[in-house]
Each structure stands twice: as structure tokens, then as C-alpha cells.
Amino acid sequence: GQCATVCPVGAITERMEFRRVLEELDRHEKVLIVQTAPAVRVALGEEFGEEPGTISTGKMVAALRRLGFDYVFDTNFAADLTIMEEGSELLDRVKNGGKFPMFTSCCPGWVNLMEKLYPEFTENLSSAKSPHEMLGALVKTYFAERIGKNPEDIFVVSIMPCTAKKDEATREQLKVKGVDGVDVVLTTRELGKLIKMKKIPYESLPEEEYDKPLGISTGAAVIFGTTGGVMEAALRTAYELYTGKELPKLDFEDVRGLAGVKETVVNLDGKELKVAVAHGGANVIKLMEKLRNGEVYYDFIEIMACPGGCIGGGGQPKSNKPGYLEKRMEAIYSIDEMSTLRKSHENPAVLKLYEEYLGEPLSHLSHELLHTHYRDRKESVLKRKKELERVE
Numbered sequence: 268g269q270c271a272t273v274c275p276v277g278a279i280t281e282r283m284e285f286r287r288v289l290e291e292l293d294r295h296e297k298v299l300i301v302q303t304a305p306a307v308r309v310a311l312g313e314e315f316g317e318e319p320g321t322i323s324t325g326k327m328v329a330a331l332r333r334l335g336f337d338y339v340f341d342t343n344f345a346a347d348l349t350i351m352e353e354g355s356e357l358l359d360r361v362k363n364g365g366k367f368p369m370f371t372s373c374c375p376g377w378v379n380l381m382e383k384l385y386p387e388f389t390e391n392l393s394s395a396k397s398p399h400e401m402l403g404a405l406v407k408t409y410f411a412e413r414i415g416k417n418p419e420d421i422f423v424v425s426i427m428p429c430t431a432k433k434d435e436a437t438r439e440q441l442k443v444k445g446v447d448g449v450d451v452v453l454t455t456r457e458l459g460k461l462i463k464m465k466k467i468p469y470e471s472l473p474e475e476e477y478d479k480p481l482g483i484s485t486g487a488a489v490i491f492g493t494t495g496g497v498m499e500a501a502l503r504t505a506y507e508l509y510t511g512k513e514l515p516k517l518d519f520e521d522v523r524g525l526a527g528v529k530e531t532v533v534n535l536d537g538k539e540l541k542v543a544v545a546h547g548g549a550n551v552i553k554l555m556e557k558l559r560n561g562e563v564y565y566d567f568i569e570i571m572a573c574p575g576g577c578i579g580g581g582g583q584p585k586s587n588k589p590g591y592l593e594k595r596m597e598a599i600y601s602i603d604e605m606s607t608l609r610k611s612h613e614n615p616a617v618l619k620l621y622e623e624y625l626g627e628p629l630s631h632l633s634h635e636l637l638h639t640h641y642r643d644r645k646e647s648v649l650k651r652k653k654e655l656e657r658v659e
């Protein structure tokens with residue numbers, strides 16, 4: 268993720284994408300749809316002088332409407348959906364056998380690293396697309412049908428804490444019906460810039476709500492924004508689906524916090540799941556080397572390339588305030604605590620989507636729209652390295 272912020276090619280693409288969004292907003296011929304990642308809402312305020320950890324969900328939604336977007340959806344809806352798909356994939360591997368450890372796949376910084384450095388683990392990676400790509404795919408199919416539009420008549424912008432999502436959105440294997448699920452990715456910082464450029468009075472905006480149905484989400488979804496969150500959300504659902512019992516305690520403290528590698532064991536009625544969470548490049552590589560050498564064993568691993576997870580993403584506001592990561596993290600957990608629904612399998616809009624459209628998790632249509640595949644890119648890395656050596 269960090270590369271795009273320092274390399275000139277990244278900067279040029281960034282300018283082109285920003286301009287493309289401005290053009291689409293000005294022209295307004297297509298149906299304009301925007302979605303926001305979990306971590307954006309606890310950092311955007313910093314672009315307007317607010318303290319780290321200020322929760323700006325309502326104002327952010329209001330600002331996006333004033334920018335001219337027709338629908339403001341929440342990537343969190345798709346985070347709940349990711350848990351349904353990825354959680355089912357995990358349980359399927361537990362019951363019927365499959366590659367272990369299974370890795371989460373929502374961080375493109377990690378997916379790139381795996382394809383380039385650890386391709387032998389390709390089949391261990393969950394085939395679930397990242398949440399914003401799931402949402403993009405649904406907007407261009409399910410939602411397009413509902414509003415009577417063709418996929419080409421819809422323009423989807425993702426507001427992400429992440430620079431690696433920009434390159435992810437151009438992956439061929441993420442296309443649906445021949446078009447990209449997500450057309451352009453803008454970062455949290457770029458959204459701040461857009462709001463200022465269009466002279467939207469951010470400070471005095473009212474709090475507004477996301478549009479339905481793709482804006483409905485649970486507390487399990489928002490914690491995707493911090494290291495350990497995807498794991499915790501997955502465990503809440505996997506436990507209840509596997510055992511058929513209610514979890515006595517929803518908070519999995521062992522996977523929270525900023526330690527580089529965290530682990531815990533979860534007992535699913537006698538079946539023990541050993542899980543780990545790693546974030547930040549150096550911690551991830553350390554863990555992967557241990558796995559490769561057979562020094563450790565886990566069943567399920569969450570990996571995020573940025574320190575702290577997406578709250579510390581390369582597209583977030585730059586901060587030099589002490590404890591800014593912890594403050595963003597606290598804000599994320601407080602949104603979860605304040606939520607009425609805190610388990611992905613209780614999201615009514617997700618359940619309705621399965622009932623009306625997808626059938627069930629891992630169904631044929633779910634596979635077509637919500638899952639992807641990966642490539643071994645080790646060769647391309649070695650080739651490039653050799654070419655660079657020759658030039659030098």
C-alpha cells in the first residue's frame with residue numbers, strides 16, 4: 268500500500284482517478300453510487316481539524332449526498348456478507364477438509380504480497396472478494412436490476428483508507444458481466460480534498476443515514492477497520508453457526524489491540540480452532556516464515572498489511588498526534604458496542620439478499636459474484652528483479 272504514496276506512477280494514477288470522479292459528478296449522466304469503508308468514518312474528521320477517533324459517519328454521508336451521489340451505500344453491508352461467505356468457507360473446510368491455515372482475503376496489500384512472495388499458499392487464501400468488490404458486484408447486478416438499469420449506466424466509487432485498493436479494482440478477475448464492479452477508488456484524504464474543493468460546509472452538515480438496503484450493517488462489520496476485527500467478526504458467526512448456540516461473550520479480547528501478532532484458541536463444542544492475527548509488513552513476514560518452516564500451526568489467520576489494520580492505511584489522513592491509531596481503534600469498537608445488531612448473520616438486509624437473490628452462502632450465484640481467484644506472481648517478480656539487475 269505504501270508504494271503508491273511515494274512513487275510517481277501512483278501519484279499520476281491518483282490524479283487521473285480524482286479527475287474522473289469530478290467529471291462523472293459534473294456530467295451526472297450515470298447513476299452515481301458511492302460506498303465507504305469502515306475505517307474512513309473514524310478518520311475523515313481529521314481532514315477538517317477534528318481529533319483522531321471522532322466518529323463522522325453521519326456528516327460523511329451528508330457530504331457525499333451534497334457532492335451529488337445518488338446513493339450512499341456502506342461497505343459495512345458487504346463486510347457482513349463477507350463474513351457469511353468466508354465463515355461458511357471456513358466451516359466447510361473444517362467439516363469436509365481443505366487447506367489450512369485459511370487466510371482472510373480482504374486486504375489487497377496482503378493478497379499482492381502472498382501472490383508474489385508466498386504463492387505456495389494460494390489455495391489457503393479465502394476465495395471471498397474483498398467487501399467493497401462484493402458491494403460493487405452486487406450494485407452492478409442485483410441493485411441494477413432493482414432500479415432497471417444496465418451495469419454500464421452505473422458508476423461506483425469506493426472511499427477507502429487504502430491505496431492498494433486502487434490497483435485491486437483493476438484486476439481482470441474481479442469483473443462482473445464484463446464491467447468492473449468498482450469504477451474508481453478514492454482515499455479518505457482524497458474525499459477530504461473533494462469536499463473542500465466543492466466548498467461543502469462540512470462543519471455545519473447534519474447527520475444523515477446510509478441508503479437502504481446496501482447501507483444496513485452490524486457492529487461486526489465496522490470492526491473490519493481495525494486489526495483483529497475480521498477475525499472477531501468471523502468467530503462470532505462461525506461459533507453460532509457451527510454450534511447452534513448463542514455466544515456467551517461477543518468480545519474476543521485476545522485478538523484486539525496493537526500487538527504485532529495475536530492469537531487465541533476457540534472451542535467450537537469440542538472442535539478447537541487455533542487462530543492468529545498479524546498486521547504490518549514486518550510482522551506478517553515473520554509469521555509467514557514461521558509457517559513456511561513449520562514452526563507454528565494455525566487453522567485461521569487474519570492478515571492486514573498496514574500497521575493497526577485499515578485505520579492505519581496509506582490513504583488515511585496523516586497524523587502526528589500521539590495515540591492517533593489507538594483513538595481511531597477505540598472509535599471503531601465504540602461503534603460496534605453502540606450497535607443494536609453485532610453479528611453478521613443477524614443483518615436483516617443480508618439475510619433478505621440471500622432469500623431473494625443469492626440463495627445461500629457459497630451458492631452458484633454467490634460464487635459467481637462474490638468470489639475470486641488468485642495468481643502465482645513469483646515469476647513476474649523474479650523476472651523484474653533480473654531486468655533491474657541488468658540495467659544497473
Ligand code: SF4
Nearest residue numbers: 374376429573577580
Ligand atoms: Fe488497504 Fe492497508 Fe487495509 Fe490492507 S490493511 S486493506 S492495504 S488499508
